[in-house]
Amino acid sequence: FVECTQVMWEPKDAETGLWYSEFLCELLPRLAKLGPRPIVLNCGVGGLPIKPEQLAAMAPGLRLAWHLGGAWGCHGYTLKYTKDLQVESYHSLRYRRAYDYYREFCPELLGFPMILLEGGVDDVGDENKSGWLARGTLDQYTDWLAWYDSELMKDDQVLGVTLFKIGAPTIWKSFELEPVVPWLREHWQKAYGREKPGN
Template structure:
């Protein structure tokens, strides 16, 4: 399946409508060539939830041509930050939803399902730890998971950074498995280009991931 723009900024009704029309036409054209489309691919914490109704044309095309909705979900210093009770500034407990990771449930429960799109297949096209989210604990200049190791140690997590990160990925997978419309998720990144090395999972983290997937085979979508 093919994506279009990475993390488009659609923060007004007009921008969301124009993006939806573009994505709908792109999905139609790709379908003519026998290619499935992934629409959206919004950044973590985006789009503003109240703008989802303006994305309906793209969701209609996904339904008609067998495509997917794509979202990115990151948090930091751990993937659970912003989920449930673990909120910045003692914010309200979000239950089994989040503002960053597992934010997709807010979109589906409160917008897409009431609109009639609750069965839209979802791909988490990027996920993991990304320090570029705002209003979070930890070093201000930290980016990928490797940059947060000292923060993890200072907060009592064990001295096994790949294992600690894998624990968080397992937690996230356990959430995804609860929602049958979620068809898959891609961890960023395996084989980092220059500048993205703190995100790289190659090495022991990838080995642990392979072991996990061997023991917990993913259901066919």
């Protein structure tokens, strides 16, 4: 059973943003007849459009995606473990810049859900050199994750982040989350008062 399907793209200007919006308006009603809800954009780190002309051009397609029970997605990575909100507003918290625009010009989109489909620490996407294991310590990473979680909790429209990655230890080694699992469990218990999700 497929509940959601991704419709990925990163419009680079107003013209391609308008094209993407028109594409969504054609595709999404057909997709809805098949059952899955859309997750649109799904941009990589630093790829979510934030220029006003891009966001204005995409608004009709985003409205339709929300009307059909969907969400939009992007990646939420820090490049350098910073907790500087200005810096992170271009990276792990980039979605806030888009919502800031919609707050003023398209307030009807303020509740449109955001899913951070990947997140963590990345630099240039090198599977062996860009992840937290290659560029920091466990304490450094968990400290940043605790801060990031506290920031995400301030934004009701954010449904969550999927930390990248766990399992398949021979690939994307510098991103491996296995050493972080004990901290994640403890953080979950302290922050949310439950043994694990679903209990």
